[in-house]
Amino acid sequence: MAKGKARVITELTIKKLYALSGNQCAFPDCSQSIFDHNGQPNISNICHIEAAEQGGQRYNPNSDDDYRRSFDNLILLCPNHHKITDDVKKYTVAVLRDMKRQHEAKFLQGLVGQDVITKNPSVLNIIIGELGSKIFDSQSVTEPMSAPDPENKIQYNNVIRFRPIIEEYKVYQGRLNKIYEEIEKQGSTRKEFVLHNIKNAYLVEKGKYNNDIEQIKVNADNIIESVQTKLWKIIENSSNKSSDLPIEAIEISLYIILVDAFMRCSILEEPPQNDSK
Secondary structure (H helix, E strand, O other): OOOOHHHOOOHHHHHHHHHOOOOEOOOOOOOOEOOOOOOOOOOOEEEEOOOOOOOOOOOOOOOOHHHHOOHHHEEEEOHHHHHHOOOOOOOOHHHHHHHHHHHHHHHHHHHHHHOHHHHOOOHHHHHHHHHOOOOOOOOOOOOOOOOOOHHHHHHHOOOOOOHHHHHHHHHHHHHHHHHHHHHHHOOOOHHHHHHHHHHHHHHHHHHOOOOOHHHHHHOHHHHHHHHHHHHHHHHHOOOOHHHHOOHHHHHHHHHHHHHHHHHOOOOOOOOOOOOOO
16 A cells, blocks of 8 residues: 555655654653664654544644654654553643654754764855755845844844754854855855745744734744744755755754854844934
């Protein structure tokens, strides 16, 4: 029997799931390794948070198969915890999403000291090329007059979950600026396209909250996560070299670009200037 589309997971999504798993089941305090490097079998289960098919646990009839098979809707669990999470009253969609976020965030924090970008110097350039290959939405956007202090912007927008990521990766802005400068010297518009595409992705998410600043503040972390997902989809749908790159380096490159866009006010709201100063 042929698999339904929701069960046909792309190779890049599978690679990302394993790369960001830390080689462990995502269930809290589970020490079960997914695989080892001595020929032992892979015991992981790729689990859908919202079920792939009607009748499954946490099935959402208002979703679609592209989301159901997306990275955001998948979590790696050992067989025991896969079975345990069939208890939909205890393990709701919100609980499993938070479980996934916390597990992957812990692994990403462990990558910081490894300087993955230095070890893979071409990745950031390639990802910029992918994200800036064209304008994916023709909606007109405007750039801010000046970039605000990052801390002020974090506080103004009530960013909580993504605060550590912004604080960690803002130090890469100098390196990214040098890449952008080289791109501009070559007469390329990729920098403008990258920022334009991120801004447009943010405007789409902002529109879901009726451009209400208070609702944007309440949902700031979800908005950043949604924009990051849109950037990942651009990479995933690319037919170029990105599929051969280390997933960890792709993920960190996306965060560096996203944090830079945050600091340039391409995503989330610029704090009002205090005219009295």
